[in-house]
Amino acid sequence: MVVATLKFLTPSDDPPVYHASVGGEDARLDLDGQFEDVDVDIRDGRPDRQSHSLDGEGFQLVDHASAVTDFYDQEQITSIYEEEVRELVAKATGASRVVIFDHTHRADSQNKRARLKTREPSAIVHNDYTDKSARQRVIDMLPPEEVEDLLSRRFAIVNVWRAIGHPAVTSQLALCDAATLRPGDAVPTERRAKDRIGELMLATFNPQNLWVYFPGTKPDEALLLKTYDTATDGRARFSLHTAFELPEVPAGTKPRESLETRTFAFF
Numbered sequence: 001m002v003v004a005t006l007k008f009l010t011p012s013d014d015p016p017v018y019h020a021s022v023g024g025e026d027a028r029l030d031l032d033g034q035f036e037d038v039d040v041d042i043r044d045g046r047p048d049r050q051s052h053s054l055d056g057e058g059f060q061l062v063d064h065a066s067a068v069t070d071f072y073d074q075e076q077i078t079s080i081y082e083e084e085v086r087e088l089v090a091k092a093t094g095a096s097r098v099v100i101f102d103h104t105h106r107a108d109s110q111n112k113r114a115r116l117k118t119r120e121p122s123a124i125v126h127n128d129y130t131d132k133s134a135r136q137r138v139i140d141m142l143p144p145e146e147v148e149d150l151l152s153r154r155f156a157i158v159n160v161w162r163a164i165g166h167p168a169v170t171s172q173l174a175l176c177d178a179a180t181l182r183p184g185d186a187v188p189t190e191r192r193a194k195d196r197i198g199e200l201m202l203a204t205f206n207p208q209n210l211w212v213y214f215p216g217t218k219p220d221e222a223l224l225l226k227t228y229d230t231a232t233d234g235r236a237r238f239s240l241h242t243a244f245e246l247p248e249v250p251a252g253t254k255p256r257e258s259l260e261t262r263t264f265a266f267f
Contacts, residue, residue: 154267159226166257
């Protein structure tokens, strides 16, 4: 167990607006609205990692060695990694079809971000999608002739997150147990990016939420997060998460580098 500071949206009558960063920029939080820093207990999830599931807590850490030798090589991502991810998500969810629609590299080093045009770890509690924006992504990313059928059936969005090159010790991920979420904890928020306007969820602090992290996530592990599910039968539908800093990090620790891959899981 560690006690760490997480950033939450401050409740307000004014609708917040989140401005997405651009690869290569300095780390920043660009938000029309107020946020607050709260010290939160975050439990080590490794001792009971086998009990976590996408339908239960909304996240799952799995062993997942990859044949990719350079995660910044787009050719290897396309020719090797994408098939590995499709197989991983299909096995974890039981989906009949998995479609990859985004890769995002992040780095906790400004020099690395500037050189490789990657983004910073996201350091406010959030979930990537709302009902509205998740369905819109299907419309945006899939062939028009398939959309009506796909939206008539259950689908989920599952992120596959992994450390690159070395274990992630700085800017680790805090994950909220979806079973402890209550109505109103997550606030639909306009997300303004350079190329489009969408929606995500920001979260207000609820002391009843339970938080988990997996210390030193390694490159041969993958963290799966379910950031959306159309199912409303009691299973996890969203996965609040954020980067956070440990109270103590050994001197000389390499800054985190990571890759997150977003997938549609169709059933």
